[in-house]
Structures are given as structure tokens and as C-alpha cells.
Amino acid sequence: MIASLTVSALSVPILMIVTSFMHIDEPMKSNVFVVAGGSIAAIVSTAYFAGFECSRLQATPGKILLGLQVTNGRGERIGFLRAVLRFVMKALSGSLFGLAYLTCLITDNRQTVHDVVMNTLVWKVKRETNVVDVAARKIVE
Numbered sequence: 001m002i003a004s005l006t007v008s009a010l011s012v013p014i015l016m017i018v019t020s021f022m023h024i025d026e027p028m029k030s031n032v033f034v035v036a037g038g039s040i041a042a043i044v045s046t047a048y049f050a051g052f053e054c055s056r057l058q059a060t061p062g063k064i065l066l067g068l069q070v071t072n073g074r075g076e077r078i079g080f081l082r083a084v085l086r087f088v089m090k091a092l093s094g095s096l097f098g099l100a101y102l103t104c105l106i107t108d109n110r111q112t113v114h115d116v117v118m119n120t121l122v123w124k125v126k127r128e129t130n131v132v133d134v135a136a137r138k139i140v141e
Contacts, residue, residue: 002062007048011041049090050083063122073119082118089114 015037052060058069058077070086072078078086093100093113100113109121 002065003045003048003060006061007041007045010048011037011044014044015040046084046087049087050080053086054078054080054083067125068122069125071121071123073121075121075123078120082120086114086118086120089117 015033018036018040049060052063053070054077056077057064058071063069070078070083072082090112103116104110104112107116109115111121115121
């Protein structure tokens with residue numbers, strides 16, 4: 001939910017700015033608006049998820065609130081390319097009506113398809129740790 005609101009809040013103004021510079025005939029405007037909007041939303045979404053998950057936080061704001069973090073198979077922070085490819089795989093998983101997410105029910109580490117393919121894990125941060133404090137410390141470091 002946090003991700004959707006953030007991506008929308010960033011994408012809509014960018015879309016408005018980009019399309020305001022285009023001189024397009026009226027019949028084509030809606031098509032261009034849809035294509036440009038989809039492209040901008042895809043870029044912003046990719047940057048949002050990959051940027052947060054490869055950062056020191058290792059999580060999007062929503063994952064932070066849930067006490068989760070993304071790591072590689074050895075528990076280390078993932079790089080930007082792996083985070084981008086993980087997001088692309090996650091989008092493909094979602095496009096299959098979410099069926100690919102059901103793999104978390106049968107894998108040892110409760111991984112979804114995109115996590116298995118990218119060798120990533122989503123971990124629960126220890127309960128005795130205040131997740132917001134951990135995130136704040138990682139930002140300061």
C-alpha cells in the first residue's frame with residue numbers, strides 16, 4: 001500500500017510534466033498518455049523497490065514497518081542489479097495471477113519464485129529489535 005501510494009505520487013507529476021511538452025494531435029493523446037504513464041510508472045516502481053532493497057535499509061518502507069529485510073542467500077545486502085532483476089521477476093510473478101507466489105508454501109525458506117531465481121531471502125528482523133530504530137541507525141551509518 002505504501003509503495004503504491006508513493007509510486008503514484010511520484011509518477012503522476014512526472015507524467016504531467018513529460019506530456020505537457022508533447023505536441024500531439026487530439027485523437028492520439030490518450031494512447032500516448034497511457035504508454036507514457038505505464039513507462040513512467042514502471043521506471044519509478046523499479047527505482048523505488050530496487051533502490052530501497054539494495055540500500056542500507058534492505059527494505060521498502062512497508063517492509064520496514066513489517067519488520068522484514070531482503071538479503072542474498074548468505075544474508076548479505078543485495079546489489080542494485082540483483083534488486084532490479086528481482087523486481088522484474090516479481091512483476092512477472094504477479095502477472096501470472098499471483099500463482100507464482102504460492103511457491104512460498106512449499107519451499108524450505110518460504111521463498112517465492114522471484115526469490116528462488118534471484119537467490120534472495122526476505123527475513124523477519126528479530127522481534128526484540130525496534131525496526132524503526134534499526135532503519136534510522138542504518139541511515140545514519
